Structures are given as C-alpha cells and as structure tokens.
Amino acid sequence: MHRVAVIAVEGVAGFDLVVPSQVFGTAHSMDRPPGALLGAPLYEVMVCGDGPGLAVTAAGGTELFRIAPAHGLADIADADTVVLPGMPVSDAVPDVLLASVRAAYERGARLVAVCNGAFVLAQTGLLDGRRATCHWTDIDAFAQRFPQVEAVPDVLYVQDGRLVTTAGAATGLDVCLHLIRQDFGSAVADEVARHFVATPQRDAAQAQLVAHKEPRDDGESLEPTMQWLRRHLGDPVTLADIAKHAGVSARTLNRRFRDQTGTTPMQWRLRLRVHRAQTLLETTALPVEEIARHCGFGTSIALRQHFARLVGMPPLAYRRAFQVRQG
Template identity: 60%
Template sequence: MHRVAVVAVDRVASLDLAIPGQVFGTAHSLDKPPGALFGAPLYDVAVCGQRRGLTITGLGNTDLYQLTAPYDLDHAVTADTLVVPGAPIAVEPPAEVLDVLRKAHDLGARIASICSGAFVLAAAGLLDGRRATTHWTCSQAFAERFPQVELDPDVLFVDNGDVLTSAGAATGFDLCIHMVRGDFGSAVAADVARHVVMAAQRDGGQAQFIVHPEPGGDGGSLEPVMLWLLERLDEPLSLSDIARQAAMSPRTLNRRFRDQTGTTPIQWLLRQRVQHAQGLLETTQLSVEEIARRCGFGSAITMRQHFGRLVRTSPLAYRRAFQMR
C-alpha cells in the first residue's frame, strides 16, 4: 500500500489533521466482494508527532484537546507521502520536523501541506524558487518571510509534482482527493468523494474566495442546476440552456457560478466531462470516439483538446498509464 504520514506539530489545527486520514483512509480498490461496502485499502495512514501530548487547536488557535501521536517522526521518513497540517505561524517549526521533511524529500517522497503547513515546507527549503499557496489570511506574512517562494494567494492548491500546497482547511479535501486521483485514477477519487459526501472536486486554479449561500427558496444555491448538468454530460448544452434551467439570465448565472465555484458554468461543465472521461478510460474498453460521445464532447478531436489541456496528457496515454497500474 501507499504509505501516508501526517506530520503533526504541536498546536496543529484539528480539521487539517483529520482531513488526510479521512480521505486517504476512505480510498479503497473498486474491486470488492459482492455485498461489501469497500474493496482493499489503498493507503496506510499514520499520524506522526514530534512529541507526546500534542495540543490540538480550533478556530483562532483555541486549544481544544490533547492527543498522543501513535508514531514518532522517524516513522515519517520512509513514507511515500507526507502531509503537513496547519499550525500557528508565530511559532517556528521544530528543527526535527524540518529535518524529517528534508530527509523524506531526498528519498523521493511526495510532500504536501494544508493551510499554514506551507510555512513549514518553506522553512525546510522545499519551496525555494517554486510556486506555492497558503491561506489568504497569512499570505502577506508568508510573502514577507519567504521571498524566495513564488506565492499565489488566489488559488485553492498548487501541484509541483513532488511538493504540493493548499489554501484554507477545506481545500485540504480538494488537494488530498487530487492526490488520490493521480495515484489511483478518477474512478477511485470519485468513490472517495461520494463516501465523504463531498461535491465534485474543485480545480486547483479556482479562486479561494467562494461564497456558500444557505439553502433557501431564493435560488441562491446552484446545487440543483449542477445535479441537472451531471445527469446530462452527454448532451450538447450551451450557456443559454443552463441559464434557462437555472431560471436566470446568462450574466447572473455566470456571476453566481463564479461566486460559488470560482469558475464559469461552461468551464465547470468541461471539468466534469473530462473527469467522467477519465473514469471511462480507467474502467472500460470503450473507444475514445465512444467516450467522447458519452461525455458530450461531440468528437474525439474536441475531447483530446480539452483532455490534454486539463490532464496534461492524451486520453490513450492516460488509459495506458492506469492499465499498467
């Protein structure tokens, strides 16, 4: 199994600490015995702490409770992936934590951070000369402390391949599911999202400032129209079609989508179509032409264009890679 070490420093953020275990612990093989809820687990997740009696914090760095990490930091050195949750930025990361991150990275591990965990990665020198992000409330402090890092404070997460960073706590879900998708494919990632009752994964380039209105009768939530779109991925839909279904003007629809998802309706729809295509490439032997039809691209040429732009490879190369896995 792929080994994941969650590196917990003292006063670690409660939600940040829980997200990797929830996401990676939920990832299971799609091949499962009849009647079983899960197949074989795909990740072995371990929480590694710098010392006993770690204090866990909540909003505003309020102390909530204490725990004893089941594994020490040495256990993290040989992990395949290390995830560093957020913690108060006023406290310098312990030298032993930085040393573990450097050693693990030198051994080829993938290193990721959630929220202010990016400060720890930067202090270890893993972000020098690289693009990164962190929570918008501490982006100015990050830029001042680490001028050698190319900070992008407006995105949900940044993937540099071996080093990844994410913004606020909830984006940890997006980042971890993104890593599951890269490790085991779109179908497994979608299965994880369903089990944690999470909406379709947001793209890393979307904006951090996203409005989540309370459900109500004013049409503020786009969930009904999103579900309508997901049921019609094979149909040729225009912005006017979507606006008509949402009972609003195209301009209002665009604005609401940007507020709630950080992107436009058409770009959101394209992302869902590409993810659907990824699942079909992984789990079926359908031709690219047939998958393009089922995903609403109209032609294989159009699908290849959008697939290449979003996935950075061709549909056939993607299929070959996941068949080998």
Template identity: 45%
Template structure:
C-alpha cells in the same frame, strides 16, 4: 502497504490533523485490505493542539519510513518550527518521499525550501502572507489544491479532503478513491476553486439559485450550448448569468460545462474500452481534436496517458 506519516506540530489545527488520519484510514483495496498504514508522528512526545494535548506514538523517525508525509496546518508561526523537523522534511524530499500540506501547513514546506520555484496554495486568507514571506513560491489562492508530483499543497479545511482523495486516486485508481469519498460523504471531485468561498461582498439574497441549472447542464452536456442558450433556460440575461455563476461556482457557465464534459470523459476512460473518438462524442465534444485539446488544458495530460495511469486499478474495482 503504503505508509503515511502525519506530522503533528504544536498548534496543530485539529481538523487538518484528523483529515488525513481518517481519509487514508478509510481507504480499502478491492479485496477489503487497508490501502494505507497511517502514523501520527511528532518531534516531542506531547503536542499542544490548543483544545487538547496529543500524545504521539511515533517520533520524527517515522518520516524516514514514510512513502507520503502530510503536514497539517498549525497556528504557530513558521519561525517556531524545530530545525529537526525542517531537516527531516528536506531529507525525506531528497529521498523521493511525497510530501503534502493542508491549509497553512504550506508555511512549513515553504520554510523548509521545498516550495521554492513551485506553484502552491494555502487557505485564501493566508495566501498574501505566504506570498510575502516566501517570494520564491508562486502562490495561487484560487485553487483547492496543487499537485507538483512529489510536493502537494491544499487550501483550507475541507480542501484537505480533496487533496487526500486526489492522492488516493493517484495511488489506487478512481474506484478506490470513489469508495473512500462515499465513506467520507464527500464528492470525489469538486468544481471550482477557493474563489467560490471568498466573500467579496454580501451574498445574493436569493441564495444558491443555480443548483437546478447545474443539474440541467450535467444532463445536457452533450448538446452544443452557448451562453445565450444557458441564460435562456435559466430565464436570465447572459450578463446576470455570468455574474451569478462566478458568485456561486467561481467560474463561468461555459468553463463549467467544459469541466463537466471532461469529468464524463475521465469516467469513460477509466471504466470502458471505448476509443478516444467515441468518448469524445459521448462526452459532448465536437471532435476528437477538440476533446484532446480541452482534456489537456484541464488535466495537463492526454486522454491516452490518463487512461494508462488510471484505467487498470479502476477496472479492478
């Protein structure tokens, strides 16, 4: 069984702390067995979480036994992190353990040096501070999470759910991840990044008016649609459409449409034996070449490599 250690430090954000405990705890394999063993560990017997005091059953030795370590956000500044914690994280990383942070837990990973030379994210409100304090880290404030293989970081609050589901999908395939997402009352994958949650100006008084249009785009993703086509259906000018799309989704209509097609292709790669050529047509791409190029641009891998990584577990489910 895959061992997950959730590291509790003084000032731990309760939501960040509970997210991996619950999400990994809810994950079930197709035969009903738990997919993970979750332990909460701490450098001291008691952890001050502000609104409550947590008594941890495991110490830092649990980090050495873990396959995955999760570092939740903490309100304490990085300079207060015990040296023993930083050393334990460095040893675990050297041993090949997967280490992930939620929200401002990225500061702990940065302080340990594990993010040097890597792309990372954190809560958008803390991104500038992370970048200023750790110039060796490439901070991307616009994404929900960043996966560097063995080192992962997520944005604030609910983005920790996205990251945990992503890791479950990596470990056990989309069927197990989708079942866990349903238990969490959470979509398996959300569109856009943190940009959709950053308030730069007062929101439009008519609210999230794009929801019917997004559903229409999902239903018509196989069609060759231009910005003008989409704007016409929405009864908007292309300029107004683009502005509202960026305000409400953090991306453009065309990019959202491309991502919708890639999601459809992912599902077909995971759950069918269809050829890449057939999937390209089913998902709405003009040609297999265009499909491969767009798929690689979005996911950083080829359709065939993606199928090899995810199909077997997904089909088992």
C-alpha cells in the same frame, strides 16, 4: 502500499490533522473479493510526532485535547507522502522536522502542506522559486516572509511537481481527493468522496472566497440549471442555451455562476465532462471516440486535448493506469 506520514507537532490544528488521516485511510481498492464490502486498503497512514502529550488545537489556538502519536519523526523516512497540517506559525520549527522533510523530498516523497503548514514547508527552502498558497488570512504574511516563493492567492490548492500547498482546512479534503485520483484513479476518489458525502472534485483554481450571496428569491439558485447540465453533458450546449434555461441574460448567468461556484458556466461544464470521461475510461471498454461523443466533446481530438491539459496524461494512458478490472 503507499505510506502517508501526517506530522503532529505541539499546537497542530485538529481538523488539518484528522482529515488527511481519515481520507487517505478510507481509500480502498475497487477490486473486491466476492462478498466483501471493501477491497484492500491503498494507503498506510502514520501520524508522526516528536513525543507524547502533544496539544491539538482549534481555531485561535484553543487546546482541544492531547495525543501520543504512534510514530516518531524518524518514521517520515519511510513515507511516500508527507503531510504538514496547519500548526503555529513560528521561527522555532524543530531542526529535526525540517531535516526530515527535506530528506523525504530528496528521497522522492510528495510533500503536502495544509493551510499554514506552508510556512513550515517554505522554511525548508524547497518552495524557493516555486508556486504555493496558504489560507487567505495568512497569504500576505506568507508572501512578505518568503519573497523567494511565488505566493498564489485566491486558489484552493497549488501543485508544483511533488510540492502541494492548500488554502485552508476544508481544502485538505479537496487536495486529498485530488491526490487519490492521481494515485489510483477517479473511481477510487469518487468512492471516498461518497463516503464523506463530499463534492468529488473541486477545481484547484476555484477562488478561496466564493461570494455566497443570499438569494433574493427562490429562482436565483443555479442548482436546477446545474442538474440540467449534468443530464445533457453529451449534447451541444452554448452559453446562450444555459442562460435561457436559467431564465437570465448571459451576463447575469456568468455573475451568478461565479458567485455560487467560483468559476464560469463553460469551465464548470468542461470539468464535469472530463470527470465523466475519467469514469468511463476506468469502468468501461468503450472506445475513446465513443466516450468523446458521450461526454459532449464531439471528436476524440477535442477530448484528448482537454483531457491531457486537465488530467495530465492522454486518455489511453489514463485507462491503462486506472481501469478497474471487471469481474
């Protein structure tokens, strides 16, 4: 079982602490015994802290409650993934915590920093020469304090090998779903997303601050057009076709799409088509050529190119790794 250690220190952000614990803890195998609601749990989640009575805080540092973590920092040594939630930005990070995080990485663990947990990760030196992000209110201070790290503003999260940094509290959910998808496939991640009534997959490159402008009238929302695109994933659709359905010019369509989703119509549709391909690879025995046509790629070559770029492996390798056993 994949072990996840979520670190708790004095002043840890409550939302950042709870979300990874809940999301990873909700992931179960899709292979269910007859009559069972859930398959076997896929992650063992440990909340690891340096003592009892740790304050858990809200935004601004207001204390909410205190906890006694069930595990000590020494238990980080047994983790496959270590999560550093948002915590007070300080130079006084315990040496034992920094040493434990470095040792976990050297042993092969994946490190995930949520929000300004990136400051602690950067203090280990492991982000030197790497790309990283954090909350938009802290990104300038992060860049000034750690000039040896390539600070990436205005993205939801950055994955640089086994080092993952996220923009803010809610993106902790996004990155957990992203990592579950990497570990156990799209079907498991989608099941977890459904449990939390969450968007199954948001693009890491989506802007942190999407300008959700108040619509001037009921016709400004793109949701009807998005639903139409979902129904026509397998059809050849151009930017002009989408603009025509929305009843606007291509220029207005692009502006509204960026306002409402943080990306372009064609990139949004491409992500949706790749996600559909992931689901079909996991849950059916359809040939790659047929999946390509079903998802609107036209040819298996086009599917392979986009799939490998966005998912990180070819379609058949993905199927071998994540196909759900039937029956």
